[in-house]
Amino acid sequence: MNNQSNRRSFLRELSLTALGATVIPQLVSAHNPHPKKLTFDKDEAVVVFQGDSITDAGRSKDQYYANQAGGMGRGYVMQIVGQLLGTHPEQNYQCYNRGISGHKVFQLADRWDIDCLSLKPDILSILIGVNDYWHTLNGNYDGTVDIYERDYRALLDRTKKALPDVKLIIGEPFAVEGGRAIDEKWEAFHGYRKVAKAIASDYGAVFLPYHSVFAEALKSAPVGYWCPDGVHPSIAGAHLMAATWMEGYNKLKR
Template structure:
């Protein structure tokens, strides 16, 4: 084969290769949906409020890389956004690390009521227990109840159609809790009872979490689910997310 014939052969092979790549890429380049999903009307707003368990290291700006944090609100929102594209959902995370019920009450107008959520999920209470144990500006059980009830009343007065989802605070005997488990249990038990009673009184959805974590220790040790007795591990956040979706679906028919 002379030099001219070799060049022609190489050119033919290059052309053939490019054509094959083009044919393979074509379905991906042009496979747009014939009828995109319609997204008419105002979105349904779901707001997560609480402390560090909700916060999950979220950003406090509009950076969508981090805006939902790395905790159970992220898991819930990503799953429901993916599975229910047609339902025009909008999720917000306004949890702040270290918050007690009183802290939520102080910032409730801008961080909750002004967002006008359709569904408002609250998980708070363990920092109220921590404050008592560490004697760091503690509040009594009675004050906890008063502040939590004010939170609910403010919400239902300003947003009469809102659906409240009240999550039970929880602990496991590991980390800092293991140092004094009886004291932690003594302080969290009445607050868990208050949260459950308020949910019933104000017709809110109650998401039980303590028994979910306790039962999970039959499958793996406590520190597999919660690393310090208070803050969930990744599997613990998945546990909350699954329980939240299960209960809210049953009680509210959401998502439909």
């Protein structure tokens, strides 16, 4: 490798380090100025991850008990759970991934009793919305942003009624510019992002600004490095998501 290549690699590493150490905390803090303090009244803490294929990430559906490696998938959830279990053994975290590829909000609602409420989470992390828009483009779904908001709020109302003390972490649905699946038709998708942020604020949830994090990451490396199709992150993209989630979680703890 020549000196020019070494320099490029060095500069990229510096840029990526800054993204994780400085930019992500700033972005999360900007969206969450007054986080609620996280407290547990028991020795174990249950964490449930919900969403679509980004959360699912190829998890084994027959490994549904807490902390089973195959049940975490190959994406951001696996990276988060590794950090939680590895750095907080005293908390006895019980982590579950219940994301299912292709799902929209109403499909989460259909399985909510089993895949969420019955697990009695102390922390509930939800990332949903990309399919609520994407599937309208191929004619497989006739939903709207208003339906997305109505269904999402109804789901959280139901959740808070059953689990009034649950701490919510809501991820921003994202569409990374330049990805293979992203074109001018995705302009309307930004409305879904705005709805997710408004819902997070109204329900006292920590909001994870994934779209902004990926936009910032494009300054360091091209979209193919982070999220080739603009929707499903690479290993590096999953790392960004996990780092963003942990920053949000740490704000809950303060």
